[in-house]
Amino acid sequence: MLLKRLVVCLDVRNGRVTKGVRFEANADVGDPVALAARYCREGADEVVFYDITASAEGRPCDLEMVARAARELSVPFTVGGGIRGPEDMRAALLAGADKVSLNSLAVASPEILEAGARAFGRQCVVLGMDVKKVPPSAAIPSGYEVVTHGGRRPAGLDAVAWAREAARRGAGEICLNAIDTDGVREGYDLEITRRVSEAVPVPVVASGGAGEPRHLAEALTLGRADAALVASMVHTMGYSCQDIKRALREQGIPVRLSP
Amino acid sequence: MVTILDYGAGNLTSVRHAFERLGERPEVIASAAEWRGGPLVFPGVGSAASGMAAVRARGFDALLRAAAASGTPVLGICLGMQLLLERSEEDGGTAGLGLIKGACVAFDPAKAPGAKVPHMGWNTVAPAAHPVLEGLGEEAFYFVHSYFARPAEARDALGTTDYCGERFASVVGRGSLVATQFHPERSGAAGARLLANFLRWEGR
Numbered sequence: 015m016l017l018k019r020l021v022v023c024l025d026v027r028n029g030r031v032t033k034g035v036r037f038e039a040n041a042d043v044g045d046p047v048a049l050a051a052r053y054c055r056e057g058a059d060e061v062v063f064y065d066i067t068a069s070a071e072g073r074p075c076d077l078e079m080v081a082r083a084a085r086e087l088s089v090p091f092t093v094g095g096g097i098r099g100p101e102d103m104r105a106a107l108l109a110g111a112d113k114v115s116l117n118s119l120a121v122a123s124p125e126i127l128e129a130g131a132r133a134f135g136r137q138c139v140v141l142g143m144d145v146k147k148v149p150p151s152a153a154i155p156s157g158y159e160v161v162t163h164g165g166r167r168p169a170g171l172d173a174v175a176w177a178r179e180a181a182r183r184g185a186g187e188i189c190l191n192a193i194d195t196d197g198v199r200e201g202y203d204l205e206i207t208r209r210v211s212e213a214v215p216v217p218v219v220a221s222g223g224a225g226e227p228r229h230l231a232e233a234l235t236l237g238r239a240d241a242a243l244v245a246s247m248v249h250t251m252g253y254s255c256q257d258i259k260r261a262l263r264e265q266g267i268p269v270r271l272s273p
Numbered sequence: 274m275v276t277i278l279d280y281g282a283g284n285l286t287s288v289r290h291a292f293e294r295l296g297e298r299p300e301v302i303a304s305a306a307e308w309r310g311g312p313l314v315f316p317g318v319g320s321a322a323s324g325m326a327a328v329r330a331r332g333f334d335a336l337l338r339a340a341a342a343s344g345t346p347v348l349g350i351c352l353g354m355q356l357l358l359e360r361s362e363e364d365g366g367t368a369g370l371g372l373i374k375g376a377c378v379a380f381d382p383a384k385a386p387g388a389k390v391p392h393m394g395w396n397t398v399a400p401a402a403h404p405v406l407e408g409l410g411e412e413a414f415y416f417v418h419s420y421f422a423r424p425a426e427a428r429d430a431l432g433t434t435d436y437c438g439e440r441f442a443s444v445v446g447r448g449s450l451v452a453t454q455f456h457p458e459r460s461g462a463a464g465a466r467l468l469a470n471f472l473r474w475e476g477r
Contacts, residue, residue: 017413019394054461085294086294089460089461135318137393217393217394
């Protein structure tokens with residue numbers, strides 16, 4: 015049986031993990047690769063490194079870090095942030111990343127999804143999308159609009175329509191981040207998660223709002239997501255990946271328990 | 274020493290690192306003439322037709338046939354597994370090496386409404402008794418693929434996985450060949466165990 019995945023996201027700023035993390039005693043605590051390796055040992059099924067300063071600085075993601083992650087991690091990992099075109103995707107994949115996440119670039123130039131899928135296979139192409147609740151309108155019938163630049167810039171795209179289009183163009187997976195619930199820790203936005211999951215023929219990763227294992231269970235059942243992404247739950251709130259997996263298993267959700 | 278065949282396959286780096294984590298120093302060769310003996314790893318991500326063309330261009334087709342004939346251990350991974358079969362439906366029909374009888378066919382999403390293709394993520398493998406699968410119970414491994422192996426002879430299926438209305442052969446093998454549809458190099462401790470078993474295996 016295909017198992018539900020637990021994905022851990024690490025925000026990287028200038029080569030270091032930015033959010034506070036719980037392993038204060040560990041000297042490697044700010045090193046994204048060392049931290050990711052630790053999460054993998056504890057049972058994370060997948061890791062996402064998001065280089066949050068790359069875009070602003072007009073540089074690609076840190077390829078030295080990607081190469082180190084490829085050496086040390088024994089589970090798949092995605093890199094995002096700062097991808098400017100197919101050549102940056104190629105560089106990240108050659109350095110050892112399994113997938114590349116495209117967000118603002120895909121909104122600005124959707125043909126990157128076709129180009130990426132053609133060159134590297136759609137399984138390497140992840141569409142990252144940030145969505146925000148708005149009053150439903152003719153342009154945004156789902157009531158969820160795609161936003162870029164950390165939620166500051168509305169893209170004028172309907173979330174469900176964009177997800178469908180991206181999958182048709184070549185995205186092999188969609189990571190759906192709900193801006194309104196992100197960081198609030200009161201649960202994922204189940205409505206948009208379910209609507210996008212039902213609309214596309216590719217896996218959907220729910221993101222934004224996890225505060226306790228029950229929230230992941232909801233996203234993976236009511237939200238119909240294939241995977242659930244966490245950040246602060248494991249970085250600062252004291253949950254281990256193993257705690258979360260066990261809680262999911264107790265809820266009857268099929269997950270991988272042996273790391 | 275284990276040798277990895279480099280024919281431009283996408284997961285070569287990951288496979289090399291996975292063996293390095295086990296303390297190995299794999300040799301990576303770009304043509305058959307460079308092989309200096311020892312077990313072979315035949316990795317692969319990509320499409321069947323371009324993969325097979327690259328395999329032939331580097332002389333790896335003859336090398337793999339000779340390895341199978343002489344009992345040299347070979348580990349195929351993903352596309353490397355699919356190309357060991359006689360043919361694949363992919364790219365309008367592609368001839369494989371034919372070292373294992375049978376074909377690769379596409380998942381049919383109509384068989385299981387809601388099933389997503391490619392099959393991507395962790396799925397469980399029910400293993401048969403084989404030295405390369407020793408110590409593995411019904412563990413989860415990481416899969417990414419749209420085509421699956423249908424070996425002609427049931428005994429060539431060394432592990433099975435359920436997806437999209439199929440119980441398919443996720444591990445195949447015959448003689449000194451063993452091959453996985455999943456990616457042991459990306460499958461945590463279970464994958465590392467399989468690779469370590471392969472390193473100890475004498476191909477019998």
